[in-house]
Amino acid sequence: NAGVTQTPKFRVLKTGQSMTLLCAQxxxxxYMYWYRQDPGMGLRLIHYxxxxxxxxxxxxxxxxxxxxxxxxxxxxxxxxxAPSQTSVYFCASRLxxxxxxxxxxxxxxxxxxxx
Amino acid sequence: DQQVKQNSxxxxxxxxxxxxxxxDYTNSMFDxxxxxxxxxxxxxxxxxxxxxxxxxxxxxxxxxFLNKSAKHLSLHIVPSQPxxxxxxxxxxxxxxxxxxxxxxxxxxxxxxx
Numbered sequence: 001n002a003g004v005t006q007t008p009k010f011r012v013l014k015t016g017q018s019m020t021l022l023c024a025q026x027x028x029x030x031y032m033y034w035y036r037q038d039p040g041m042g043l044r045l046i047h048y049x050x051x052x053x054x055x056x057x058x059x060x061x062x063x064x065x066x067x068x069x070x071x072x073x074x075x076x077x078x079x080x081x082a083p084s085q086t087s088v089y090f091c092a093s094r095l096x097x098x099x100x101x102x103x104x105x106x107x108x109x110x111x112x113x114x115x
Numbered sequence: 116d117q118q119v120k121q122n123s124x125x126x127x128x129x130x131x132x133x134x135x136x137x138x139d140y141t142n143s144m145f146d147x148x149x150x151x152x153x154x155x156x157x158x159x160x161x162x163x164x165x166x167x168x169x170x171x172x173x174x175x176x177x178x179x180f181l182n183k184s185a186k187h188l189s190l191h192i193v194p195s196q197p198x199x200x201x202x203x204x205x206x207x208x209x210x211x212x213x214x215x216x217x218x219x220x221x222x223x224x225x226x227x228x
Contacts, residue, residue: 042220050214100147100208106158
């Protein structure tokens with residue numbers, strides 16, 4: 001099993017360009033998450049989804065949109081990239097159990113630079 | 116408002132000795148706490164968790180202690196090994212809101228030879 005796969009691994013964009021980051025999981029997990037990691041800031045939640053067709057805002061949602069049309073995929077979109085969105089983006093998935101001890105499974109990240 | 120705090124950005128420990136990573140929290144409604152480990156250029160991986168109704172959970176070299184009255188937990192690694200050099204994140208989930216996990220900012224552990 002691949003687990004959680006993020007595409008692409010690296011990308012350089014110019015300010016104002018748009019792009020979509022793809023996250024795919026093969027574990028049939030209900031929950032999926034997008035985080036960004038910046039130096040000294042830890043992992044900050046951008047958006048998340050508790051099931052196919054649902055999305056919710058996290059801690060830092062501005063400038064991002066998401067979609068979960070299929071259970072296994074969670075897409076993160078940047079409509080008009082800004083230098084402040086330069087970061088490493090992590091996707092995670094998690095099994096629904098009604099209990100908070102189910103761990104998240106993370107992808108290896110997408111390193112995004114906005115010039 | 117930081118609900119999960121890891122106040123030490125980094126920690127250096129001699130190989131073979133005990134590593135103690137600390138985490139403080141402010142919300143008494145957290146019901147599970149989890150520790151993740153992250154190597155450079157990789158995603159975080161789950162290490163160990165503890166329920167808020169327990170005060171200790173052990174898994175091999177890793178033990179997590181929870182002090183609810185102090186709203187403090189710690190991760191002990193004994194003995195520390197070179198492969199333990201990584202960033203460690205403390206995370207917590209809210210009772211009746213298990214969809215969201217709240218992370219601390221992480222502590223970078225260096226194991227010295």
